[in-house]
Amino acid sequence: ETRRISVPELTAYKGQKKIAALTAYSAPIARLLDPHLDMILVGDSTAMVGYGMPDTLAITPAMMTAHAKAVVDSTRRVCVVVDMPFGSYQESPERAFRQAAGMMAGSGVQAVKIEGTATLAPTTRFMVERGIPVLAHVGLMPQYMNVMGGFKAQGFNEEVAERIVQDAIAHQDAGAFAVVLEGITEALGRRITETLSIPTIGIGASPACDGQILVTEDILGLSGPRIPKFAKQYADIGAAISNAVAQYASEVREGSFPGLEHCFGVKKG
Ligand code: KIV
Numbered sequence: 001e002t003r004r005i006s007v008p009e010l011t012a013y014k015g016q017k018k019i020a021a022l023t024a025y026s027a028p029i030a031r032l033l034d035p036h037l038d039m040i041l042v043g044d045s046t047a048m049v050g051y052g053m054p055d056t057l058a059i060t061p062a063m064m065t066a067h068a069k070a071v072v073d074s075t076r077r078v079c080v081v082v083d084m085p086f087g088s089y090q091e092s093p094e095r096a097f098r099q100a101a102g103m104m105a106g107s108g109v110q111a112v113k114i115e116g117t118a119t120l121a122p123t124t125r126f127m128v129e130r131g132i133p134v135l136a137h138v139g140l141m142p143q144y145m146n147v148m149g150g151f152k153a154q155g156f157n158e159e160v161a162e163r164i165v166q167d168a169i170a171h172q173d174a175g176a177f178a179v180v181l182e183g184i185t186e187a188l189g190r191r192i193t194e195t196l197s198i199p200t201i202g203i204g205a206s207p208a209c210d211g212q213i214l215v216t217e218d219i220l221g222l223s224g225p226r227i228p229k230f231a232k233q234y235a236d237i238g239a240a241i242s243n244a245v246a247q248y249a250s251e252v253r254e255g256s257f258p259g260l261e262h263c264f265g266v267k268k269g
Pocket residue numbers: 023041042043044045046083180182203213214215
C-alpha cells in the first residue's frame with residue numbers, strides 16, 4: 001500500500017530533486033497522472049479550461065471542492081493541492097481559514113493554494129498555524145487580472161521584480177510550504193529560487209525553479225490551437241478524440257455500429 005507524498009516531503013525536495021506537477025480536475029486525468037508526478041493541483045484554471053469561462057473569477061468553493069474530491073478519490077500517491085477561488089480568502093484570515101477548512105474536509109486535499117502579494121502573508125500564517133498547509137502563488141496572478149489589466153508576464157521592471165521577491169519572502173516567512181511563480185522573467189525566477197529556502201514551482205518562470213507545473217490540457221492538445229508561450233505540447237489527444245468521434249459518427253450513420261457483438265441476446269457463431 002503506497003502512501004501519499006506529504007507536504008513536508010515536497011518542501012524537503014529543495015536542493016534534492018525537482019517537483020514535477022500538473023493540474024487535474026477530473027478522475028480520468030488524475031488517475032493517469034498519479035503514477036508519474038509529485039503533486040497535482042486542482043487549479044481554478046478549470047474555470048477557463050473545463051467550463052469555458054473567460055477568466056477564473058466566477059468559480060465557487062463548492063465547484064472547486066467537487067473537482068478536488070474527484071482528484072483525491074482517484075489518486076493514491078501524489079500530494080493533492082486545491083486552488084482557493086477568487087473571493088474566498090482575500091477578505092480576512094478568518095474567512096480564508098473557514099473556507100479552506102471546508103474545502104479540505106469536503107475533498108480530502110492536503111493543502112490549499114492562494115494567490116497574493118505580501119498583503120496576503122498574514123492569511124498564509126493564520127492558516128498554516130491552524131493546520132492548513134499553504135502553497136503561495138506570486139507573480140502573474142490570474143485572480144487579479146482586473147487590477148493588473150490582463151494576463152501579462154511580470155518582472156521586466158526592477159521595481160516590480162523587487163516587489164515580487166518580497167512577496168515570495170513574505171509568504172515563506174509566514175509558513176508557506178512552497179511558492180508558485182507564474183509568468184515572470186527567467187532572471188527573476190532564478191533569483192527568487194536562489195533566495196528562498198522553500199521550493200519554487202514555476203509556470204512560465206525559469207528552468208532554475210525547484211519544480212515545474214503546467215495545465216495538463218495545454219500539454220495534451222486539449223485546449224485548442226493556441227497554447228501559452230510557457231507551455232509545451234507533448235501529445236495531441238485532441239486530434240485522437242476528433243478522429244475517434246468522427247469514425248464513431250460515420251459508423252452510426254452507415255449502420256456498421258453497433259455490430260451483433262455489441263448486442264444482448266444474440267448467440268455467437
Ligand atoms: O489554476 C491553475 O491551473 C494554476 C497554475 C499554477 C497552473 O494556478
